[in-house]
Amino acid sequence: MSQLQKLDAYFAAHREKHLQELNEFLRIPSISALSAHKEDMYTAAQWLANKLTNLNIENVSIDETGGHPVVYGEWLHAEGAPTVLFYGHYDVQPVDPLDLWETPPFEPTIRDNKLFARGASDDKGQVFMHLKTIEALFALDGTLPVNVKFLIEGEEEIGSANLPAYVEANKEKLAADLILISDTGLYAPGKPAVCYGLRGLAGIQIDVRGAKGDLHSGLYGGGVQNAIHALAELLASFRDEHGTIQVDGFYDNVRPLSEEERQAYRDLNFDEEALKEEVGVKELFGEAGYSYLEQTWARPTLEVNGVFGGFSGEGIKTVLPAEAGAKITCRLVPDQDPDEIVAKLKAHVEKHKPVGVDITISEFDKGPAYITPFDHPVIQAAGRSYERVYEVPTAFIRGGGSIPIVAAFDQILNLPVVLMGFGLNSENFHAPNEHFHLENFDKGLRVLGDYLYEVATL
């Protein structure tokens, strides 16, 4: 029996038990953005620490960071073999609007061989796969082919603000030959991908204040500025009607796409019709002169993520609202600097400030974009492991999302980052009804096991 066949048999035999264990993990509502869930964050970290300890992982610790804790563990007895640092996150996104979930977000449910729960795919399900890969290798071989370290954080969904300082302070402890991250997706169902670039993130919240309290729109309407109108004007000024960002200097440092990359993307024959069907829109929308893949992988964005102000209940309330606010985030590409982008957003607000209101700006956590050469040996080996299990050529792609810590790993630890993800874009990562296709849970475990054997030979 080949190593892959042995892995196959092991995971098949333990599938039910593994899914039950994963459900335990998914039931913990570890929403990092909401302070009400602070205790749940510790519960999730403790759950992971217990699992690692049971896996023979040593020096397991729950380390304070100033925010939600980091879970660390290591096994360093593969003398002379490379060391793999596994990174993942145990925090999840908020779940509203709750009424759009078909089953509750923290009650994992399998329908149609998909596991529905907040975090099923992003990223608890994939972190869990790292653990089960180690479990399988120990069970099959009594040892591991490589040294391993685990670094699992609780603040990825809120920008990983405290992790760079932790990594900086633990540089030696975290030293490794590569970092393996499973928090991205396949290129398409059945078509694996190694992701060699990610977008960065920067954002601000804009709070507009007019009068000191809400006013009667009859008594004052026409003579006092309306906070929502002021905000709407401001929001409308950020982009033109095609989505091209109107902030001065926003595109200054954007690295142009090479002709090779544009050709590689064209070769993927991306199906825009299928995308429209998937997301339910009649027309796509974006910056002129770029394909959808270019727009979402290699061009920066500015999105309003939320807006609020005045009366939003049932029926009518004739109020002249005193307050309104919006949350804005930008996806950044190489070589945009997040601090510089935030400064430009602030300058834009200052330049377009409507009359009759005061504006307060607060910054969100931010991180730069990341890009790595796709001909690096650990990247190419990942492509081979994928192909062995999925039996089709691996695509080398970029990701439109952000894993803020990836750029920090690059800068602080100076290691290649291998993004081997098993999600699918249709899995509603930050939206209601997040789910994970169990086909990729099953195949991904085999890929990861195979990859550790591969890495041992490099």
Place this chain on the structure above:
Amino acid sequence: MSQLQKLDAYFAAHREKHLQELNEFLRIPSISALSAHKEDMYTAAQWLANKLTNLNIENVSIDETGGHPVVYGEWLHAEGAPTVLFYGHYDVQPVDPLDLWETPPFEPTIRDNKLFARGASDDKGQVFMHLKTIEALFALDGTLPVNVKFLIEGEEEIGSANLPAYVEANKEKLAADLILISDTGLYAPGKPAVCYGLRGLAGIQIDVRGAKGDLHSGLYGGGVQNAIHALAELLASFRDEHGTIQVDGFYDNVRPLSEEERQAYRDLNFDEEALKEEVGVKELFGEAGYSYLEQTWARPTLEVNGVFGGFSGEGIKTVLPAEAGAKITCRLVPDQDPDEIVAKLKAHVEKHKPVGVDITISEFDKGPAYITPFDHPVIQAAGRSYERVYEVPTAFIRGGGSIPIVAAFDQILNLPVVLMGFGLNSENFHAPNEHFHLENFDKGLRVLGDYLYEVATL
């Protein structure tokens, strides 16, 4: 002792008891806009019906309208005397944002001789004054100087949609010589006003839909339209930066102000600095070429009353929102037609529809503006009664707000409408911390009693 002195003595002797009774009424959370309060509407109507019955009012009934019920009652034994139809409303506005109330909205509290509660001024407090005026006259004279009818509705704050049909169906029962409404305000503290015109109301809700569900802003951002951006563009298109409305034909039928009216408004020496202080703004905002009083009394408006979409919780959520919505209402002036205005708003949305989204429009209840000659005898008599109690000249003004049913009364019953209100603009009618200055509760009762004696002599 003059009639006014007798009223004075009666109201002084019963003040505590009256305030306790009013508090019972204010404790009923009769929010007409929210279906969860349907039962509370009946409780409030029943409370009024009981009070009327105890006051010797006859034929008291709670009449179904298809919406919240109307309370009716009459006393018609003043042979040969005029008949006064008292109109008011027992419904109140919603109370959010609740956390801005210093004391709970439905727990009436007196601070600094002001009664704080939702409805204290608009309009339960003033409806209650009508009842206590009748009580005083019966107590003092054993009879009333005029015939009276009561019509107290429960849908004023949601546009009085069902009342016109009720009034039409009960034309004969409601026949009278004048309608007396106390739902407006003094011109300023200590300065009474008879209001001879009101603005009308029309409005729409705009619901924008992009993708079929919220999307991950990293995976799809840059390639799919954002519902909030689309909405913001649309909202920004409705007004220019000075608040002048950009809807085609919006100002077509606006009746220009006469030079006499403009002069009368100038003579009121409106204190714009005091207004800025009161509402807490550094600068006023409005249509160029018009004074604040003209902007708010005689010019139409378009206000966004509420906006919603995406993530509005604490922190950051990098979502590409699929849905966003806004509520818009316009204050109308003579001779704008509400149906025509709604049609123009819809045409504007159609004309400015952003790409990549679907838009749904729903209409709110609407009513035309109202204006009445201020030299009518019942109007002038109201001015005299105010002056007798407040001891300063009465101002004859217009109101910026809307009492949708006023225009309907005019059209259906063809009677003069006397708007004798006792509120103050600073009393937060539709906002947190609504209150009523008890000084005007006390004086208003005397004014109303005096006025009924006056009307008997006309």
